[in-house]
Amino acid sequence: MQIFEENDSITPIYHRAMSLSFSKDFADPAGKPYSSIDKQNSEQEHRRRELLAVEEQAKQARIVEAYGQAHFKSQTMAKFYSKVSAKINNEFDDHTALYHNILGIEDTAPAIMEILTLKAASINRIAPLVNSLPWLADELIKLVNKPQYRKRADVQVTDGNLALSYVGLENLKLVMPTFMLKHWLPVNTAPFVIMKRKIWNDSVAIALGCQLLAKDSDIDSFSAFTAGMFSNIGIFAVARCFFQTFNDMHKDALKQAYLDKDKRLHDTLTGIEMSPELLHEQLIERSSKITADMVELMRFDRLPITEPLFDIAYITDLDKMSTIAQLVIKVKAYIMQRNLAKEELISASETKQLFKLVRLSSQELKKLQSNDIDHIKLNFS
Numbered sequence: 293m294q295i296f297e298e299n300d301s302i303t304p305i306y307h308r309a310m311s312l313s314f315s316k317d318f319a320d321p322a323g324k325p326y327s328s329i330d331k332q333n334s335e336q337e338h339r340r341r342e343l344l345a346v347e348e349q350a351k352q353a354r355i356v357e358a359y360g361q362a363h364f365k366s367q368t369m370a371k372f373y374s375k376v377s378a379k380i381n382n383e384f385d386d387h388t389a390l391y392h393n394i395l396g397i398e399d400t401a402p403a404i405m406e407i408l409t410l411k412a413a414s415i416n417r418i419a420p421l422v423n424s425l426p427w428l429a430d431e432l433i434k435l436v437n438k439p440q441y442r443k444r445a446d447v448q449v450t451d452g453n454l455a456l457s458y459v460g461l462e463n464l465k466l467v468m469p470t471f472m473l474k475h476w477l478p479v480n481t482a483p484f485v486i487m488k489r490k491i492w493n494d495s496v497a498i499a500l501g502c503q504l505l506a507k508d509s510d511i512d513s514f515s516a517f518t519a520g521m522f523s524n525i526g527i528f529a530v531a532r533c534f535f536q537t538f539n540d541m542h543k544d545a546l547k548q549a550y551l552d553k554d555k556r557l558h559d560t561l562t563g564i565e566m567s568p569e570l571l572h573e574q575l576i577e578r579s580s581k582i583t584a585d586m587v588e589l590m591r592f593d594r595l596p597i598t599e600p601l602f603d604i605a606y607i608t609d610l611d612k613m614s615t616i617a618q619l620v621i622k623v624k625a626y627i628m629q630r631n632l633a634k635e636e637l638i639s640a641s642e643t644k645q646l647f648k649l650v651r652l653s654s655q656e657l658k659k660l661q662s663n664d665i666d667h668i669k670l671n672f673s
Contacts, residue, residue: 293580295621298608301645308637309628310575313491313527314484314568316635368560372545373567380537384530384578387585394533395476395525395586400424402590405472405518408465409594415461419453431471432456441672463670465514469499469521470668478531483566487531493666494627495524500665501623502616505656511615512596519597519616520623523604526583527575534571580605610651618650625650626660 296306311319383389391397400421407413407421422428429452435441436449436458449455459467473495481487502520506513542564549558584605587598596616603617610618625646632638638646647657 293604293621293624294606294608295604295610295649297576299649301642302649305628305632305638305642305646307572307576309632311568311572312631312635312637313487313575314572315486316637318568318572319632319635320637364556365560365563368557369564372541372561372564373570376538376541377570379541380534380574383533383537384574384582387582387589390529390533390582391586391589394536395529397476397586397590398425401428401472402592402595404468405590406592406594408461408468408514413461415453415456418464419456422456423452427475428471429455431474432459432467435459435467441670458672459670460672463672466517466668466670469518470496473521473525473528476525476528476532478528478535481531481535484568484571491524491527491531494631495521496668497627497665498523498620498623500668501626501660502619504659504663504665505619505623508659509615509619511619515596516616516619518595519600519620522587522597523583523601523620523624524579525586526579526581529582529586530574530579531571534574535566538566610649622650622652622656623660625652626657 293306296302308319383394404418404421407417422432432452432455433449436455441458442449449458456464474492477492478488499517499521503513503517506516542561546558546561549561580601584598584602587601590598592598600614600617600620603613604620607613607617610621613621629638629643629646633643
């Protein structure tokens, strides 16, 4: 997001917030333990020095060997990460492949969203499209069979059309973008186990926050909700592509080392872990731009979210952004601050600078703080 990247005071906050997708330790390196050696007192230190002196001659050989191993590992890691980066960069440049193969977006999904923008929208127009996406029909059936939404406790809905009629058009404006984004989530984000849940929770909160603030403006709440929800598509795409590419290339490299009977290389590759720094760099550099590219490929004619998401990706001046883009930026800033504040990773002065940049008013802040923007609430009357 260029508005955060181009501001020297805000850039560290933005990078820190993105780091929280992996772990608090990655966002706050100073919190990490630096050594397992605890120098409790000078006597222990004296004994340690004596022991080192006795063993020094024997250790020299081991040190040389260890240095050689460390150097080899460092070179191997650098070479492997360089290959991963090159392949990922090529894949990110192929927008169509990202859209269809990495995220797996079917053309039917944006078509449903377009219908929901119409005053003449109806269940009958949407039903054939929903039924053409088995995963979406299954999600709707699961939804209406939840205890809080079931009209009769003894009846289970098994038909997608019936589930659609139960949900209704107004609820569908919340349900459809939510289920679509859920379908595009990374399947697995190990070893960053919290990442999948974190980026999902943030997406929901941003969408609901945008919908909430839109009610006090002339912005259509469905457009605001969808823009907020889809504003994280690029994060999903980067994560899916990165994890898939890294794991596939790591598996291939291990297999080749095994076939070549190169035990030293195989053992070194086995110890290579996924690089949070490399993933973080790709997320910062590419996620908002890929969001815009993916939404552009959806070819929305009636749902006015493509221009706002391009504004977020490329424009640094809030005044030059569309009203929906300004709204999304405000809520994103609030969610960033909220996440960092929870971990005590943002100061009061930084918070003030961040909110000033996006012009989040005290009234808007109070509204976001006093309403539940973490849970989607449907109205089954």
